[in-house]
Amino acid sequence: MAPVVDLGFANVDTHRALRKGFPEVIFASGKTPEQVVKIAAALRKREGQVLITRAGPDHGRLVKRRFKGAVYHETARCVTIQKKPLPKREGIIAVISAGTSDLPVAEEAAVTADVMGNRVERLYDVGVAGLHRLLAHYTQIETASVLIVVAGMEGALPSVVAGLVRRPVIAVPTSIGYGANFHGLAALLGMLTSCGSGVTVVNIDNGFGAAYAASQILALANEL
Amino acid sequence: MAPVVDLGFANVDTHRALRKGFPEVIFASGKTPEQVVKIAAALRKREGQVLITRAGPDHGRLVKRRFKGAVYHETARCVTIQKKPLPKREGIIAVISAGTSDLPVAEEAAVTADVMGNRVERLYDVGVAGLHRLLAHYTQIETASVLIVVAGMEGALPSVVAGLVRRPVIAVPTSIGYGANFHGLAALLGMLTSCGSGVTVVNIDNGFGAAYAASQILALANEL
Amino acid sequence: MAPVVDLGFANVDTHRALRKGFPEVIFASGKTPEQVVKIAAALRKREGQVLITRAGPDHGRLVKRRFKGAVYHETARCVTIQKKPLPKREGIIAVISAGTSDLPVAEEAAVTADVMGNRVERLYDVGVAGLHRLLAHYTQIETASVLIVVAGMEGALPSVVAGLVRRPVIAVPTSIGYGANFHGLAALLGMLTSCGSGVTVVNIDNGFGAAYAASQILALANEL
Amino acid sequence: MAPVVDLGFANVDTHRALRKGFPEVIFASGKTPEQVVKIAAALRKREGQVLITRAGPDHGRLVKRRFKGAVYHETARCVTIQKKPLPKREGIIAVISAGTSDLPVAEEAAVTADVMGNRVERLYDVGVAGLHRLLAHYTQIETASVLIVVAGMEGALPSVVAGLVRRPVIAVPTSIGYGANFHGLAALLGMLTSCGSGVTVVNIDNGFGAAYAASQILALANEL
Amino acid sequence: MAPVVDLGFANVDTHRALRKGFPEVIFASGKTPEQVVKIAAALRKREGQVLITRAGPDHGRLVKRRFKGAVYHETARCVTIQKKPLPKREGIIAVISAGTSDLPVAEEAAVTADVMGNRVERLYDVGVAGLHRLLAHYTQIETASVLIVVAGMEGALPSVVAGLVRRPVIAVPTSIGYGANFHGLAALLGMLTSCGSGVTVVNIDNGFGAAYAASQILALANEL
Amino acid sequence: MAPVVDLGFANVDTHRALRKGFPEVIFASGKTPEQVVKIAAALRKREGQVLITRAGPDHGRLVKRRFKGAVYHETARCVTIQKKPLPKREGIIAVISAGTSDLPVAEEAAVTADVMGNRVERLYDVGVAGLHRLLAHYTQIETASVLIVVAGMEGALPSVVAGLVRRPVIAVPTSIGYGANFHGLAALLGMLTSCGSGVTVVNIDNGFGAAYAASQILALANEL
Amino acid sequence: MAPVVDLGFANVDTHRALRKGFPEVIFASGKTPEQVVKIAAALRKREGQVLITRAGPDHGRLVKRRFKGAVYHETARCVTIQKKPLPKREGIIAVISAGTSDLPVAEEAAVTADVMGNRVERLYDVGVAGLHRLLAHYTQIETASVLIVVAGMEGALPSVVAGLVRRPVIAVPTSIGYGANFHGLAALLGMLTSCGSGVTVVNIDNGFGAAYAASQILALANEL
Amino acid sequence: MAPVVDLGFANVDTHRALRKGFPEVIFASGKTPEQVVKIAAALRKREGQVLITRAGPDHGRLVKRRFKGAVYHETARCVTIQKKPLPKREGIIAVISAGTSDLPVAEEAAVTADVMGNRVERLYDVGVAGLHRLLAHYTQIETASVLIVVAGMEGALPSVVAGLVRRPVIAVPTSIGYGANFHGLAALLGMLTSCGSGVTVVNIDNGFGAAYAASQILALANEL
Secondary structure (H helix, E strand, O other), X not given: OOOEXXXXXXXXXXXXXXXHOOOOOEEOOOOOHHHHHHHHHHHHHHOOEEEXXXXXXXXXXXXXXXXXXXXXXXXXXEEEEXXXXXXXXXXXXXXXXXXXXXXXXXXXXXXXXXXXXXXXXXXXXXXXXXXXXXXXXXXXXHHOOEEEEEEXXXXXXXXXXXXXXXOOEEEEEOOOOOHHHOOOHHHHHHHHOOOOOOEEEOOOOOHHHHHHHHHXXXXXXXXX | OOOEEEOOXXXXXXXXXXXXXXXXXXXXXXXXXXXXXXXXXXXXXXXXXXXXXXXOHHHHHHHHHHOOOOEEEOOOOEEEEEOOOOOOOOOEEEEEEOOHHHHHHHHHHHHHHHXXXXXXXXXXXXXXXXXXXXXXXXXXXXXXXXXXXXXXXXXXXXXXXXXXXXXXXXXXXXXXXXXHHOOOHHHHHHHHOOOOOOEEEOOOOOHXXXXXXXXXXXXXXXXX | OOOEEEOOOOEEEOOHHHHHOOOOOEEOOOOOHHHHHHHHHHHHOOOOEEEEEOOOHHHHXXXXXXXXXXXXXXXXXXXXXXXXXXXXXXXXXXXXXXXXXXXXXXXXXXXXXXXXXXXXXEEOOOOHHHHHHHHOOHHHHHHOOEEEEEEOOOOOHHHHHHOOOOOOEEEEEOOOOOHHHOOXXXXXXXXXXXXXXXXXXXXXXXXXXXXXXXXXXXXXXXHO | OOOEEEOOXXXXXXXXXXXXXXXOOEEOOOOOHHHHHHHHHHHHOOOOEEEEEOOOHHHHXXXXXXXXXXXXXXXXXXXXXXXXXXXXXXXXXXXXXXXXXXXXXXXXXXXXXXXXXXXXXXXXXXOHHHHHHHHOOHHHHHHOOEEEEEEOOOOOHHHHHHOOOOOOEEEEEOOOOOHHHOOOXXXXXXXXXXXXXXXXXXXXXXXXXXXXXXXXXXXXXXXX | OOOEEEOXXXXXXXXXXXXXXXXXXXXXXXXXXXXHHHHXXXXXXXXXXXXXXXXXXXXXXXXXXXOOOOEEEOOOOXXXXXXXXXXXOOOEEEEEEOOHHHHHHHHHHHHHHHHOOOXXXXXXXXXXXXXXXXXXXXHHHHHXXXXXXXXXXXXXXXHHHHOOOOOOEEEEEOOXXXXXXXXXXXXXXXXXXXXXXXXXXXXXXXXXXXXXXXXXXHHHHHHO | OOOEEEOOOOEEEOOHHHHHOOOOOEEOOOOOHHHHHHHHHHHHOOOOEEXXXXXXXXXXXXXXXXXXXXXXXXXXXXXEEEOOOOOOOOOEEEEEEOOHHHHHHHHHHHXXXXXXXXXXXXXXOOOHHHHHHXXXXXXXXXXXXXXXXXXXOOOOHHHHHHOOOOOOEEEEEOOOOOHHHOOOHHHHHHHHOOOOOOEEEOOOOOHHHHHHHHHHHHHHXXXX | OOOEEEOOOOEEEOOHHHHHOOOOOEEOOOOOHHHHHHHHHHHHOOOOEEEEEOOOHHHHHXXXXXXXXXXXXXXXXXXXXXXXXXXXXXXXXXXXXXXXHHHHHHHHHHHHHHHOOOEEEEEOOOOHHHHHHHHOOHHHHHHOOEEEEEEOOOOOHHHHHHOOOOOOEEEEEOOOXXXXXXXXXXXXXXXXXXXXXXXXXXXXXXXXXXXXXXXXHHHHHHHO | OOOEEEOOOOEEXXXXXXXXXXXXXXXXXXXXXXXXXXXXXXXXXXXXXXXXEOOOHHHHHHHHHHOOOOEEEOOOOEEEEEOOOOOOOOOEEEEEEOOHHHHHHHHHXXXXXXXXXXXXXXXXXXXXXXXXXXXXXXXXXXXXXXXXXXXXXXXXXXXXXXXXXXXXXXXXXXXOOOHHHOOOHHHHHHHHOOOOOOEEEOXXXXXXXXXXXXXXXXXXXXXX
């Protein structure tokens, strides 16, 4: 069987689950709901899990109508179509966010991590302006296996979290903020130059990418 | 007496002490040691305090040779010539720095605040990568009247400090760091977009400006 | 009583008035009117003053409907809910703006300073293109305790004002302008590199932050 | 025993090994050889492993003279002082570089990963201009546990590598290149926007940070 | 006959076909449908081929109504009015795109190359995240005379393609992506600093320009 | 006589005095002293005035040795070789500078304006931090025909000067400053977005260009 | 009579005609039609000429309804209210534009220059892609007193024009273009670094500013 | 024979001549003279042509000492080692430069094109500030097969040249200029947004890349 399904407007990579451990994920932004449905259909024929990210309400509505059991995660702007959820791996991915406005990005990370077969703990609105909110959850933070830290504005939270734990910290800058934030640039530069050793960074607003990386780490930890 | 001394290459503003509460300060960078000495002489004839910032060793050497009692503060790159130190105001200016490499900027702030008649407390190398180093000094931080917080890299320290205190926090980004730091831009943007309410910011590496503002605040508090 | 109220989507920091001298302020932008109302309710149960910034007409309308005595400040895009106004501190905060288009930012500063318990004087549309407009108000400028200077375009006004007074000047760049203004970047860089000693700067359009800092300064001056 | 050693110019964080799993690492750039030696002495008294990064020849020479067994890794610009090497963890960290000029960054990663107790495989000068050089090492690439991919110029290598493997890929942009490379910015932006799912990124030229993160991942995998 | 038709709002350059080998092309964006029709009429009177780029549906509709035989290429946002198609030159222009979202730019290139008298082969959605999709078309790629490679995000595809072929590669960055992509800047810088020798680059989203250059190359090859 | 002298490494445009009213000017930076001398010789054979800008001491020394009457203006980094000075035009060009460090740029403007046949008045170190220094010269400023205003840092001086006069103001940003000045960018953006109507701007540090434009204006005023 | 009319939201500078030679000009963007009308009324009471720039259709409609004889210049987005047109000065201001899309900016310049009492000649769509279109108007170009050159994209036209004439050239970059144009930045940087001596530059899309400067030049030429 | 020679520090790609039509080229910058010699030796054993770019005098000296017949092209900073020059292809590559300071980049292009087997014509110092210098060479320009146009500052020359010819124009921005040139950024953006159809662009100062592309074009034209 050829490892590609040619839909004319897209070459669906059906070899990816084999190579990468999870099927191709559909990035809905910039595609019509119909295109998304066609790619989803091609994937669903072969795979147990379909994940669609950056899905607007229109994408969500059409996909739900076409696929029984499809779920639209509104805040996360994701759709999941699962024949049967993957069994959960050992270990926990903590998704920590600095502010209320970072929720869409944090939820994209949480939904992605979950559908990829991981246990997820959410810890939201614990930014550094009130350290006691963060430190109140010290045990949860310390026992997580991988930490995804989502923050906009100056993006200081990953540095503080990384100072507290020995586990991998993946920082996600968000475009939340205004003025000198320059659409997430301030948070991005802040995280890249973090004084916290071992912090790695993904693109602005890329909750999906952070969860994907966290899941790869946990998969390794379960399979090594 | 005319409020300006025309030296040909410079118009020394001898009216400034009256207007601003402290005599004109000499920015040595880009001036020859001789030029600095001439401006210093014009000021010293009229003023009790002369402050020279961004003074290299050459400036330091010549000024010390010409003016008895001149002191060269090496780390701070400042020279002070004081007929008699100003009496100290009530209240304390805390100068807090994130790392060892921020010392020149922090010392420029400390020396400036001191010569302008303020009590200064130094708290160095207490960055957010090890929060316990900062929190160990909680009382000192909480009782300061004004806080100058100096940090390079991602510049997260002012946000954390501002979360702990009710007093004015002046953030100084430094050019310490490399790569995506872009010569202090990361720290600058981080501080401008800080989630800590009431943080104000000065130019990159501008320890002098931060101390000047802090001194103005303390002067107001003593004179209101 | 726990110092945090967990609303699910937000961790309201009810400890902040104690730590910072004023309750948590609600940044409405990016939150639904319902979310804003819920946070406001949690705060109002405990605090005498509630301040909501960046509130659009929708936020304004719903908050006014739910809370008796709520006031929507249209130009400032703020809502205030005051059980009883705070007594006014000694000293005056002057809010000075360069042009008519800077009004929303200047008013955000003025409303914030007022609700935090300060006397405010407004001095609008006195940019440097007609110096006589500014100099006509010299006495008012000279006797202010703290000066908030709001300007877009090239942001030259804070430098000129700082040259005239001995009191703290807080500069607020606005995004007013076009072309090489780059959404406030020109004014921001201009203010950061101001030749006026002691000027500190807040984020573009951040009238709230400037007033918060000014209020902290006046609080210190009243409490020292 | 207090968790900090105060050297006057530095607050050595002796609590870090406990918290982070590895002692504080000395960033030599911007410190004098004497300062580096003093911090190294404070650490060595308590720890089995001392790592100094960004060490110039001067730092290297003095440290080697003072500490028996110190090794200066010239290309990596690192010094290691090991009482006894840590036992090697299970799993392999592959360090892959695109070009010959990326060697200093790649070696910094390799030396760091090694001293932190990991097995390291080096795969250098296999950039995408000649894909066969990369594909010739397919088995090595596929069996690595974590992959550090170092590249300058357009930074395309991590995308290609991430397309081939299911394990975590950490991308390190280098400042190699000229013109529109803008000191590593092109590679940095390229890696952040990589189409390869799960790629995380560290600061430009930050081989140390990539290895630190990789080691944390492998530690988790060994300890879960 | 004067080589310019003055329409008041535009100076149509009717000398261009002579000088450049193809008539002036109408850039519709920023012009009203009526203006476009007037320029098209002036050109059609003299030329066999009229090409309109960046044409929205409104432009498309009006032009089709006015000119018999006009074709609106929706994805490409182009209109063509051909009295008789030009005979096809020897050689093939391959248009290769990395992702589905790059289609509008790729189609602009393909339509332009076609109307200018070239044979075009399309190869879409073959980005480097799944190299096998690209390598499956190795023969097609190797036998093309000129290759236009269209990619957004990190823009790595031209480097990989250029490593495989001896023919000219013209890279077109697209504005596809988000965050650190900065509207195509990441792809643009990546392509300019490509390690693939001989890659030349056109403006972001400029499929037209790439095809124009490719056609000039093939014209030379047919006429030398 | 051909309007070009081909020196192999340079095509000296001997037609320029005719077309532009002043002979080609030699930009010495990046040329060897020998190259400068050769171009100067070619010009001097035909022209009464030779102007060399951005001349280092080496250029200055060699040109003075070779051409009798050549003058090296050290601060301005210019060399002039005049057979006979041009007669002075009616009207005055005022060169106004904000600070002492702007002198090299201001002097480049003054020397250029002088050699091109204009009366020049210098007004230095009158920045906006002390408005009285500027206003003291109000009559001189008001009676100038054209004003060249040179400023670094935030570049506020042209806005203030333009508010006072009805004559053309040409603003020259200088690279003086540090940090957020970004090598003159802050001053440049500030001048471009100046609220002073009619301010035009030249490149950073381009004193020559400002004087050239001012001289063209005065020439027009004398010739109309 | 006080030189300022305080409208509450604006301080109308009625002293400006005296100081600058032309009354204050109203920048309508960001003001409501009612605000514009009020300022216009205050000015019209005292001045013979009122100019409103950046006026949208709403501003235009209301102003025309309120003031008899008001003219809305649609392409230029300007409104003029003239009691009696100013007598025309000697000399000609040529407004030259590169492309059809630059018309709004060119027309803003032309209308401004006209209302300020100057003769204007328009020369549109003569960009460097077809040099013969420009050279066909050589006499017109050569005899103009001042030249305003408007161009988007790469902004090359001012360099070419400046190479042909001895009169002042004022360059106006426009935001026309896409991709690497970055909203006029490409044209702006190009004009600032122009190899044409004596070119001065105004802000992106600032046709008004260019005409204001040109008018000042011509006024000087008529009054010297 | 394996298509790679592993030198430890470099993987020499000996398959490249087969794939790309010319052997791997050595980029000397950042390599020691010894490293360059070793790679050159590995290549020379298999290939008739060795080209080393960005070679400093040290590289030049050592390579000349080791390889008989090696030539160091000083201005171009290239070394060539040719067993026997390649036969010249039909057609001409014109290398056109705007100014004297662009010579090193123009010569890098010329030497590269020559060693790759092409006829080269040089046309230097013909920038747009004096159009007659360019137009004097109209025939040469019009008859060239491919045109490499090298320019710094505002980079306007490629637009003008592209307006005159029907053949491919490859634009090379140089870092020549100062201030708002930002190390070649102005020229780069100008060329990318050129109004001249069909202009393609290479990296700043990348004369080599332009010549490589030009040679590929001429090779196609000779082989199709």
